[in-house]
Amino acid sequence: MKRIEVIQNVLEANETIANRNQQLLDRHKIFTINIMSAPGAGKTSLILQTLTRLKNRLNVAVIEGDVASTVDAEKVQGEAKAVVQINTGKMPESCSLMAAMIESALKDMPLENIDLILIENVGNLICPAEFALGEHKRVVISSLPEGDDKPIKYPLIFVDADAVIINKMDLLPYVDFDIAAFRRSITGLNPEVKVFQLSCKTGEGVERWCSWILEQVETNATKR
Amino acid sequence: MKRIEVIQNVLEANETIANRNQQLLDRHKIFTINIMSAPGAGKTSLILQTLTRLKNRLNVAVIEGDVASTVDAEKVQGEAKAVVQINTGKMPESCSLMAAMIESALKDMPLENIDLILIENVGNLICPAEFALGEHKRVVISSLPEGDDKPIKYPLIFVDADAVIINKMDLLPYVDFDIAAFRRSITGLNPEVKVFQLSCKTGEGVERWCSWILEQVETNATKR
Numbered sequence: 308m309k310r311i312e313v314i315q316n317v318l319e320a321n322e323t324i325a326n327r328n329q330q331l332l333d334r335h336k337i338f339t340i341n342i343m344s345a346p347g348a349g350k351t352s353l354i355l356q357t358l359t360r361l362k363n364r365l366n367v368a369v370i371e372g373d374v375a376s377t378v379d380a381e382k383v384q385g386e387a388k389a390v391v392q393i394n395t396g397k398m399p400e401s402c403s404l405m406a407a408m409i410e411s412a413l414k415d416m417p418l419e420n421i422d423l424i425l426i427e428n429v430g431n432l433i434c435p436a437e438f439a440l441g442e443h444k445r446v447v448i449s450s451l452p453e454g455d456d457k458p459i460k461y462p463l464i465f466v467d468a469d470a471v472i473i474n475k476m477d478l479l480p481y482v483d484f485d486i487a488a489f490r491r492s493i494t495g496l497n498p499e500v501k502v503f504q505l506s507c508k509t510g511e512g513v514e515r516w517c518s519w520i521l522e523q524v525e526t527n528a529t530k531r
Numbered sequence: 532m533k534r535i536e537v538i539q540n541v542l543e544a545n546e547t548i549a550n551r552n553q554q555l556l557d558r559h560k561i562f563t564i565n566i567m568s569a570p571g572a573g574k575t576s577l578i579l580q581t582l583t584r585l586k587n588r589l590n591v592a593v594i595e596g597d598v599a600s601t602v603d604a605e606k607v608q609g610e611a612k613a614v615v616q617i618n619t620g621k622m623p624e625s626c627s628l629m630a631a632m633i634e635s636a637l638k639d640m641p642l643e644n645i646d647l648i649l650i651e652n653v654g655n656l657i658c659p660a661e662f663a664l665g666e667h668k669r670v671v672i673s674s675l676p677e678g679d680d681k682p683i684k685y686p687l688i689f690v691d692a693d694a695v696i697i698n699k700m701d702l703l704p705y706v707d708f709d710i711a712a713f714r715r716s717i718t719g720l721n722p723e724v725k726v727f728q729l730s731c732k733t734g735e736g737v738e739r740w741c742s743w744i745l746e747q748v749e750t751n752a753t754k755r
Contacts (some may be wrong), residue, residue: 346569346656346685347677374657376683402626402657430684432570433598433626433655452676452699453571459600460654461570475676481705 321438324406328413328441335418338524339426341404341442343464345457346430348450349474351379352507353516354425358386360517365422365524370412372404372429379427389416395429403434406441423524432457436464443527450475451484458492465493470501472516477506545662548630552637552665559642562748563650565628565664567688568672569681570654573698575603576731577672577740578649582610584741589646589748594636596628596653603651613640619653627658630665647748656681660688667751674699675708682716689717694725696740701730 332339342350354369361367368389371380380392391412395401400408404426416424426442428435447468449457452475458465465471471493473486486504493500501519505512556563566574578593585591592613595604604616615636619625624632628650640648650666652659671692673681676699682689689695695717697710710728717724725743729736 345571345654346681347674373684375686376680378680378683402655429657430569431626431655431657433653434658450571450676452674452702456600456602457570459602460597462599478676478702478705481702 318437321406324410325439325441328406328409329443331413331418332424332441332443335421336528337418337421337424338444338527339424339440339442340444340446340520341426341428341435341440342446342448343428343432343435343468344430344448344450345432345453348430348448348453349472349507350427350430350448351382353448353472353474353513354383354427355386356507356510356513357425357517357520358383360513361423361520362386362388364521366420367423367425368416368421370404370409370424370426372408372427374401374429388421391415402429402431403438404428404440405438409440423520432461432464436461436467444469444523446470446472448472448474449489451478451482454483455485455489455492458489458496462496465500466496468493468497468500470503470519473502473504474507476504476511477509542661545630548634549663549665552630552633553667555637555642556648556665556667559645560752561642561645561648562668562751563648563664563666564668564670564744565650565652565659565666566670566672567652567656567659567692568654568674569656569677572654572672572674572677573731574651574654574672575606577696577698577737578607578651579610580731580734580737581649581741581744582607584737585647585744586610586612588745590644591647591649592640592645594628594633594648594650596632596651598625598653612645615639626653626655627662628652628664629662633664647744656685656688660685660691668693668747670694670696672696672698673713675702675706678707679709679713679716682713682720686720689724690720692717692721692724694727694743697726697728698731700728700735701733 366388369383369387371392377392393408503516590612593607593611595616617632727740
């Protein structure tokens with residue numbers, strides 16, 4: 308079972324670098340959120356909505372993770388204090404951001420002028436669950452058109468989430484999605500998880516999410 | 532670079548088993564389609580629609596790939612000639628079906644009584660692109676709510692596809708999706724690709740997809 312051992316080593320090495328990243332972030336009083344979801348659930352839209360509402364209150368930077376392309380980084384450029392694009396390329400690195408990639412990205416950022424870093428992970432509900440990046444909070448976005456069975460089919464990413472966002476609430480009249488059943492599934496896996504229902508298209512519910520971030524940033528600053 | 536080498540070995544070993552699978556399938560005159568997509572794009576719904584239309588003309592079996600749960604296998608049970616559930620579990624196997632899993636599944640199927648196997652891969656646009664299973668055709672489903680930029684962000688899976696299905700066409704009035712731009716992106720990567728626009732919810736467009744399968748099965752049978 309050589310292969311499994313190697314992967315185990317990769318996960319352990321990743322954990323070490325993730326811890327180092329968090330120490331660096333803490334030294335600079337930077338709060339960091341790792342945003343994960345399936346492709347097209349709305350990570351970039353959520354980041355744009357969040358930047359619009361928080362950019363006058365916090366210095367926000369963004370790290371964009373994608374297999375290929377810089378389209379998301381281009382969208383947030385101009386709204387964020389700093390943007391770094393990471394292209395993960397080919398397997399095995401392609402299916403998730405890893406701590407070493409964040410370590411490199413942090414070297415390209417003006418850390419003394421940043422309060423909050425939003426990390427957009429690669430669109431994937433499987434691999435990102437396994438790789439810590441050094442983030443303070445882990446957030447999973449699920450969007451209504453994906454269906455309400457995602458926590459049953461991809462449990463690991465929901466088990467470790469600090470918050471789950473139910474996005475595309477504007478599509479509720481047009482899709483089959485049982486919100487109560489979805490909430491029961493995630494709280495069954497993770498009783499402490501915070502849940503937000505919102506629409507990045509209409510902006511409905513985004514304010515509550517931004518208030519939560521502000522609270523987290525404040526609590527984190529007080530703790531140190 | 533030990534880790535990369537190991538992954539390279541895994542891909543090579545996978546290729547060998549995939550070739551063996553295809554020889555076994557060919558011996559039994561079974562045509563096989565590998566269906567890939569992001570989570571919630573409609574793989575199971577497409578399989579259900581396909582079974583409804585083809586079950587009186589072909590003996591269709593289904594292999595269901597999921598990280599966890601048997602919800603999809605339960606949905607297709609009763610409609611298919613045979614169903615095998617594969618749960619991929621933890622990393623590194625979790626993020627895609629692999630040829631060895633299909634080899635095991637084929638041992639549990641009455642191969643002499645099957646004309647067509649539909650393989651539902653794990654919901655993921657990255658890993659499944661790298662693992663051949665022994666299938667005859669590779670199909671990617673993209674659904675409108677995911678956005679029209681998926682070929683730019685996950686090119687590899689589109690480059691190797693024989694067909695791309697644009698699903699959830701019923702949501703076109705409610706989402707921002709430029710069908711012409713999406714089609715330009717995929718044919719730019721893969722000029723020979725066949726494209727189907729359909730809605731598994733309303734059934735619109737599914738007939739054309741099923742006719743294509745029937746043609747493929749026939750052409751494949753004639754070739755041997």
